[in-house]
Amino acid sequence: MNDGTPLTGTPAADPDLLYSEDEDALRAAVRSLLADRGDPATVLAGLESDVAYDTGLWRALATEIGAAGLLVPEKLGGAGASAREAAVVLEEVGRSVAPVPYLTSAVIAVTALLGCDHAQEEVAAPLAALAGGRTVGVLAVPLPTAPGGLPEPAVRAGADGRLTGRVTSVADAAGAELLLAWAQGPDGPALYAVETSTDGVRTDSVTPLDLTRPLGHVIFDGAQGRLLATGDRARTTVEQALLTGAGLLASEQLGVAEWCLTETVRHTAERTQFGRPVGSFQALKHRMAALWLEVASARAAARHAADALATGSPDAPVAVAVAQAYCAPVAVRAAEECVQLHGGIGMTWEHPAHLFLKRAKSDEVALGSPGRHREALAGLVALGAP
Structure with a gap:
């Protein structure tokens, strides 16, 4: 982990921003589960109850798909995957604003435990429980x-x-x-x-x-x-957990932005005014085209952060700072556009647009604001140094 000293030495290898076949298969499984058991109507109904999260959905995601143990090595009871696979799960969690503790338990808490001595029973036992989805842990x-x-x-x-x-x-x-x-x-x-x-x-x-x-x-x-x-x-293990959480949070923000863009395009193509789809109006075309470019750039930034964390790149702190500084505002902007371009229906409780706006605004301050990450980035790359 970098301590703030400007990065020097041999440059890291070029990041792999593409999704592998295994990652695409994981995405398909998670998306199918969330579409079946975590659709917006189900999420809205759950918000009116007193439960902390959807236990049935979490059990299916954590144990049936095995997502809870992705970051845990096989010898410790996990799947032996990497931050790239966990990022795919978080994209889909963001796309559905699923009320599950994936980021906090399967990413941040697991990473904190992985930084401790695995030989200790005090570490190995809770790590196995988290990896198996039997326990929800929080830093x-x-x-x-x-x-x-x-x-x-x-x-x-x-x-x-x-x-x-x-x-x-x-x-x-x-x-x-x-x-x-x-x-x-x-x-x-x-x-x-x-x-x-x-x-x-x-x-x-x-x-x-x-x-x-x-x-x-x-x-x-x-x-x-x-x-x-x-x-x-x-201190190091907690810092690494926060770094990993911030880096993979960008993938959740990407998922939020992607859903908002897709839903906005769909809605404006179906809603008509003056006998034409409102999405055909030039002003709205420009807004959605600009948002598409921002979402595409956010995808690159989020994938870079996930790849850097997965490979242990020395540039991981830089990649995470870039991803958070860029993806957080994009998610908020996408959610705001979604609400506005839906017109009156976008302002109602019944439409899920408000769920995505609230998740985007909450994520914007989680694990550091964009301004905080820009300051960190300036220090990491010695911006402004003589």
């Missing part, structure tokens, strides 16, 4: 935390491993069974595992903008934690 840091911007721990750990503190705005905390707590231990920063059923753990739900990705404030009041990593290793 207990605020959702807006960006790679390279990890704050000082809000949680304190005693010598006996008991945790005290409060972490705000943790995504998917309400539905998690396992929390990975970034804490200040007796010997410096540390990462602890805590089951949410443990005495002294409480999650206070808050009402987020995006109801498909619930937020919660996590309170530790003397909860017993299991030590996973300490010192530099703990």
